[in-house]
Amino acid sequence: MKHIDIINACTDLGVHVNGAAEGPINLTKNLSHSNINNIVTVKYSNVVKEYQNDNKKKNLREVNKFNKQLYNEVLSSLNNEKFPITIGGDHSLAIASALASIKKYSNLGIIWFDSHGDYNTFDTTITGNIHGLPLAVITNYEKRELSEFHNGNFYKPQNTVIVGARDIDDPLEIENLREAGVTVFSTKDVQEQGADVITKKAFEIASNNTNGVHVSFDIDLIDPKIAPGVSVPATSGINLDEANKMIETIIKKKNIVKSVDLVEYNPSFDIDNKTKIIAMNILNKLLNNF
Numbered sequence: 001m002k003h004i005d006i007i008n009a010c011t012d013l014g015v016h017v018n019g020a021a022e023g024p025i026n027l028t029k030n031l032s033h034s035n036i037n038n039i040v041t042v043k044y045s046n047v048v049k050e051y052q053n054d055n056k057k058k059n060l061r062e063v064n065k066f067n068k069q070l071y072n073e074v075l076s077s078l079n080n081e082k083f084p085i086t087i088g089g090d091h092s093l094a095i096a097s098a099l100a101s102i103k104k105y106s107n108l109g110i111i112w113f114d115s116h117g118d119y120n121t122f123d124t125t126i127t128g129n130i131h132g133l134p135l136a137v138i139t140n141y142e143k144r145e146l147s148e149f150h151n152g153n154f155y156k157p158q159n160t161v162i163v164g165a166r167d168i169d170d171p172l173e174i175e176n177l178r179e180a181g182v183t184v185f186s187t188k189d190v191q192e193q194g195a196d197v198i199t200k201k202a203f204e205i206a207s208n209n210t211n212g213v214h215v216s217f218d219i220d221l222i223d224p225k226i227a228p229g230v231s232v233p234a235t236s237g238i239n240l241d242e243a244n245k246m247i248e249t250i251i252k253k254k255n256i257v258k259s260v261d262l263v264e265y266n267p268s269f270d271i272d273n274k275t276k277i278i279a280m281n282i283l284n285k286l287l288n289n290f
């Protein structure tokens with residue numbers, strides 16, 4: 001059994017709608033498992049959020065301030081030989097959690113379960129929402145301004161895999177991914193070949209000549225009819241059976257998984273706690289089996 005630190009990353013600074021910052025506490029307040037070492041909370045306060053459409057770097061300073069704190073929390077968990085599960089929060093937080101993990105382990109691959117690519121740069125972003133950039137930052141494709149708190153390696157694009165994508169900005173974000181050389185498995189690939197098959201393939205790519213894998217699971221991967229409580233829903237997603245197969249495959253690979261994010265649950269958009277129940281099930285499965 002792993003000794004797990006739960007790290008609540010209470011942020012929605014990376015997205016134009018509020019609510020994801022309330023997600024972590026909602027999911028973890030009554031959590032009690034024998035293998036939880038500690039529950040830590042990182043939050044921001046006194047911020048006037050930036051919403052203007054012409055601003056392509058919304059809340060940049062605040063995102064960095066938040067991520068620097070989060071990076072230090074995740075790194076200190078890893079340095080105490082614990083296994084961090086970072087609960088979001090919008091996906092910009094993964095800049096901190098993923099970079100902290102590769103700081104500790106030097107050479108990791110990453111699997112990004114997401115309906116979006118999260119591979120924009122400040123030049124290609126349409127919205128200016130920083131949760132559309134994190135994977136590009138983590139692979140050092142977007143080199144400016146969002147990773148200044150990190151001195152260490154970045155993830156190599158050849159060990160970087162997106163699983164479940166169906167809403168990647170055409171054409172610029174697609175070109176970014178192609179130019180970088182990131183592997184993308186679409187929602188259609190998952191539906192046609194099977195969630196377990198695709199997840200296994202993703203692990204082969206991410207673990208090839210690396211010391212392990214960071215897993216970042218964005219709940220908006222799941223069809224919003226099933227899991228509506230997310231900030232930026234993308235229609236026609238995977239079903240629950242497919243999501244469960246992914247989680248089961250992640251559990252089978254637990255010896256090479258070094259850290260996990262579970263992100264983008266937004267209670268403000270949830271209906272009858274549907275998404276909360278799904279996120280809790282995922283979290284409990286990880287806690288029971290890791």
Ligand SMILES: [Mn+2]
Nearest residue numbers: 091114118218
């Ligand atoms: Mn995402």
